[in-house]
Amino acid sequence: MTNSGNLIREYIYLNGEPLVQVDAGSPEVLTYLHTDHLATPRYGTNSAGSTVWTWDFGAFGKEVPTGSATVNLRFPGQYFDSETGLHYNWNRYYNPATGRYVSSDLIGLIGGLNTYAYSYSNPLLRHDTSGFYAEVYQPSQNVVKIDLPSFTRPLGRMTQEQVNYYVEEIEERWSGQIGKYFVTTKITKPKPNCPLDKANIIFVHDKPSSQSPRGNAYVTSNLVMHLFNDSTGWTAAHEAGHLMNLKHMFFDHYDSTGRKVRIIEPGYEDSIMGGRRDTGPSERDIEDVLKYNDVRKHDNR
Structure with missing residues (x-):
């Protein structure tokens, strides 16, 4: 502009x-x-x-x-x-x-003593093919547990209490009975010495989303979620879907008058990944979580 x-x-x-x-x-x-x-x-x-x-x-x-x-x-x-x-x-x-x-890397010493490095200075051997990380467990056919190991960090004048609001919104919206599944979602603190490709980072910026380079909240391919001081709980939950390897199930285009039109993928009309702000996660979303993540039967950590 x-x-x-x-x-x-x-x-x-x-x-x-x-x-x-x-x-x-x-x-x-x-x-x-x-x-x-x-x-x-x-x-x-x-x-x-x-x-x-x-x-x-x-x-x-x-x-x-x-x-x-x-x-x-x-x-x-x-x-x-x-x-x-x-x-x-x-x-x-x-x-x-x-x-x-x-x-210097904004995550500070979370990434190690050298804050100018990238992936421990070894991008050939250290990488995450998806860019996001979720631990998914399915102890029985209709029971799903989702763990999102994440560092959380308020920026500027934002407080940890404000960050916790988004954490609670994500956990609440991605938990409960969703279709035929009984889901529990938790954002947990990564263990000490946790590899960087096994933990997400959630930043909450002290500025409105209009000042974002993308004009809204977003998740980058290096496991980092960017929320803003005007982001809603729904927005945080939608972006958390990307941390679970879910993609947008919609696309925007412009008609002949220049008006933006959103097209939702069939079957995702009532899905949080379909981009409608009055919806929560759907059974289809949970099936995609099971499809696009390595699913274990038990949590053996």
Whole structure:
């Protein structure tokens, strides 16, 4: 946006992958983004199908894009900052020339003594294929227990009591009889020396969601949930679904008048992952939790 609040550019996503870059104007200019297996945009095409932007493959992202269009998206969660030449991750900056972060990690010493490191400086061997972590137990056919090991942290003037409100909302909304399932969900404190790929992080920011880089609360692919001082309990519960490896079961598009229209996947009309704010988790959501997580019969911890 401009300083006066006029929209310059926006992006349309589906299941976490960028689909279209929309540049404001008369008429609007659409650049259709084509991503790789990591959801990194690699080339863009115009409405005629011609390639107008290309970003070649590279290990650390230092390659310079080519083409007539300007696309500032880089690796997932990164945005190219033309003033510094760095990739902006909102919480810290990444230098593609060195393949290292130049800002300290917001999680502090939770990640170890070196707050500039990433995945213990061993991204080849330390990774989480989904980006989220939940421990799911099914002691009997209709009984499900969900454990979300999570560090919680209030930021700015937010308090731990305010963070606890969101924790309670998540636990309450994801517990009880949900369809044919009897569900108990708990957000627990990770054990000492818990590997970082076995724990989520929940931040509550001291600013409104309108100042979020995505315009709302969200979960990133490195197990971090971002809530804001105006986030609702429903929003926290919806984002917690992503920590359970659940995806959005809806997508937004714009009709010929420019009005945003939400399309919900069939079968998810009454599901919290379907994006309707008057709904809670559905039986379909619990079935997806069982489908997309490693389910154990007993909690042997």
